[in-house]
Amino acid sequence: MKTYLIQPEPTNPMLTERVQGIDQDNTNIDTLVPVERPFTLFLNSQEIVTVMTIGDFPEDLALGFLLNQNMLIRDDIITGIEYEPDVDVVIVRTKRKTNYEEKIAKKTRTSGCAQGTAFGDVMESFETAILPETTIKTSWLYSLSKSINGTPSLYLSAGAIHGCVLCQCDEPLIYMEDVGRHNAVDKIAGYMYRNGINSENKILYTTGRLTSEMVIKAVQMQISILVSRSGFTAWGVELARQANLTLIGRAKGKRFIALSGIHRIEYDSNPEEVAEESERYQRKAGR
């Protein structure tokens, strides 16, 4: 097992609950399920969003969300991140009012929805993004899948959760999980920012589908290779091609397909020599 900077904590009692029920034989059972809690994120005094999360790494989640939505830009000086556990609120404070806060103040006087404003901003920065040139060897891809699948996780213990892993070459570095669809990747973005981890030579692995939002987040994080066990949407593929992002999906066992940025893939292994996944991981197929 490689050494992770961050890896799942399936034995952390804050992250799962044991619940009682019955099974197909009408037998009493108990089972682990992941927790799910609403966290409300603020940027200074502006309430931004309430997300459903398992609740680990609240500061990274808040910061990563704001960065990935372009509500914080690299020039903003962050003076503090406060997590208030009693009310599940996270407040990110900046030295001066952000550009986003000024826009939203104007917007709420007219039609009132924060989400639209943010989306326009994200697409603006998407269109000017230039991703680093780097490589993924197919041997790394196979090795990463195997390491990640074999890592003890909330998913393997409790199910119903998404995972996202920042990797470099054949090494998984930061493995975050969350019930909220995009929180896992936002937590990685926040952690990278707070710990000064650069995005060059990085590969982002996700268990979730390669939709437009996932592609936009990867580009926003300036990561040039995005890999998933799951499938694609047409708009995800189109955006990846626009941004020159390498998009690899349906990566299970020896199989994968790449629908964008294929020049970054180096074929250095024989798929026939790759073992199929054990049944335990098959259920990770996912959507």
Added chain:
Amino acid sequence: MKTYLIQPEPTNPMLTERVQGIDQDNTNIDTLVPVERPFTLFLNSQEIVTVMTIGDFPEDLALGFLLNQNMLIRDDIITGIEYEPDVDVVIVRTKRKTNYEEKIAKKTRTSGCAQGTAFGDVMESFETAILPETTIKTSWLYSLSKSINGTPSLYLSAGAIHGCVLCQCDEPLIYMEDVGRHNAVDKIAGYMYRNGINSENKILYTTGRLTSEMVIKAVQMQISILVSRSGFTAWGVELARQANLTLIGRAKGKRFIALSGIHRIEYDSNPEEVAEESERYQRKAGR
């Protein structure tokens, strides 16, 4: 095969795109992927939300979303639903301004976020909901899973999509799919409302996880039995117990577990006689 009122249209060229790429053998391939488009929903002149959708049944999606969010209540008189395909906008019009519009007008003058207001409203109606007493036989559960898995679908053709099916006894009636996490269930809610389909004796089957949001939507639709191939979150289970909703998850092949409302389950079949699922459907395990 049973006769559906609505079933997936995997051959509809509006819903998928064929894209080119390469596979693990560095061989050129083409593959089908589902489309994904942003639709913006309005309630009268109030912009409500932009959702990512495959774009079928726009009127049902808009109406179902508003109903499930409690932004429309049963007393509101709907005077029209307009879909503007050139700009992917759907406008739901009511006879008079809704209670929600008045609240949101007040809210935007203060803090500006529509979502919070809606959530408070939904929880209020959640707490007073009384679900119909009805039954699910385990033989229906097995039969439904088999029928639904075997129905030609966008998922089987193109992957990366969620499915949701309204059922009665052992018959699947309305099978909707969508890339957006909750659109499939919202489209069912809209269709039920527009076609006067009542919620008694109904079972809602989903491929997605049993999170708080899914439980809240089922209760909002006054459906008392929610079944999924996927797993649970702790809050999903807690809310289901509060509402006395029957919550059945991890339903694959002969296996399932029920974590709430178990009194509605009637054991009338021997799980040992149920065939395991073919590999083709295993990948539907999902999260």
